[in-house]
Amino acid sequence: MPFRALLDLLFPPLCHxxxxxxxxxxxxxxxAGCLNKIPFLVSPLCTVxxxxxxxxxxxxxxxxxxxxxxxxxxxRSATLLDGPxxxxxxxxxxxxxxxxxxxxxVLTAASLAPFCSxxxxxxxxxxxxxxxxxxxxxxxxxQLIGAVLEKKWGVPMEIANLRRVRWTEPQTTLDARDRxxxxxxxxxxxxxxxxEGKRVLLVDDVLTTGSTMRACVEALREAKVxxxxxxxxxxxxxx
Ligand SMILES: [Zn+2]
Ligand SMILES: [Zn+2]
Numbered sequence: 001m002p003f004r005a006l007l008d009l010l011f012p013p014l015c016h017x018x019x020x021x022x023x024x025x026x027x028x029x030x031x032a033g034c035l036n037k038i039p040f041l042v043s044p045l046c047t048v049x050x051x052x053x054x055x056x057x058x059x060x061x062x063x064x065x066x067x068x069x070x071x072x073x074x075x076r077s078a079t080l081l082d083g084p085x086x087x088x089x090x091x092x093x094x095x096x097x098x099x100x101x102x103x104x105x106v107l108t109a110a111s112l113a114p115f116c117s118x119x120x121x122x123x124x125x126x127x128x129x130x131x132x133x134x135x136x137x138x139x140x141x142x143q144l145i146g147a148v149l150e151k152k153w154g155v156p157m158e159i160a161n162l163r164r165v166r167w168t169e170p171q172t173t174l175d176a177r178d179r180x181x182x183x184x185x186x187x188x189x190x191x192x193x194x195x196e197g198k199r200v201l202l203v204d205d206v207l208t209t210g211s212t213m214r215a216c217v218e219a220l221r222e223a224k225v226x227x228x229x230x231x232x233x234x235x236x237x238x239x
Contacts, residue, residue, distance in 0.1 A: 105148025
């Protein structure tokens with residue numbers, strides 16, 4: 001029996017989503033059927049915030065909100081928070097299935113590789129958790145995704161500099177307006193000198209209203225970064 005066949009027998013490669021056996025499994029470990037159900041975000045998108053447009057025709061352009069508010073950072077998500085990805089993220093974040101950082105990170109790295117090449121970041125910074133939340137969950141889901149991106153994209157990750165200095169209620173319990181005030185000023189940079197003039201790529205698992213991301217952006221802007229990009233695995237469908 002060939003070694004590969006033996007390995008498949010002992011440790012059958014099963015789809016992370018539906019648990020079906022995958023005959024020629026790659027590192028993603030998501031079967032073709034489940035992969036087809038992932039709502040990857042494709043053009044036309046807002047060139048700034050990455051929001052998809054309702055019409056499927058036309059080229060990427062700046063959305064109305066970004067024309068008015070001119071965000072400092074440029075953001076992209078790999079998929080909508082729906083279907084198999086919603087299920088994977090839920091199990092990853094709330095079900096302690098830490099190994100799911102691998103398929104989520106791999107699909108994000110592959111889908112957003114052109115964005116990363118164009119952004120040319122010097123370093124990756126995952127959105128930090130407050131140390132109390134880190135103790136509760138036992139891991140920072142954004143840092144685990146960031147570690148996969150670090151390896152795939154060859155961009156070093158820095159984890160200790162951006163800190164969550166204030167405890168905040170979970171954003172999922174709040175509406176859009178309360179989310180902004182809840183996280184505003186919640187982040188601080190410990191050593192701004194290390195970030196000055198750098199191109200920084202923020203990483204988070206999910207973007208919903210974007211208020212957590214914007215609170216990080218405030219702190220990094222004060223540290224005088226040269227450019228700021230953000231990527232998330234998924235984007236909330238209510239946007
Ligand atoms: Zn499957
Ligand atoms: Zn926009």
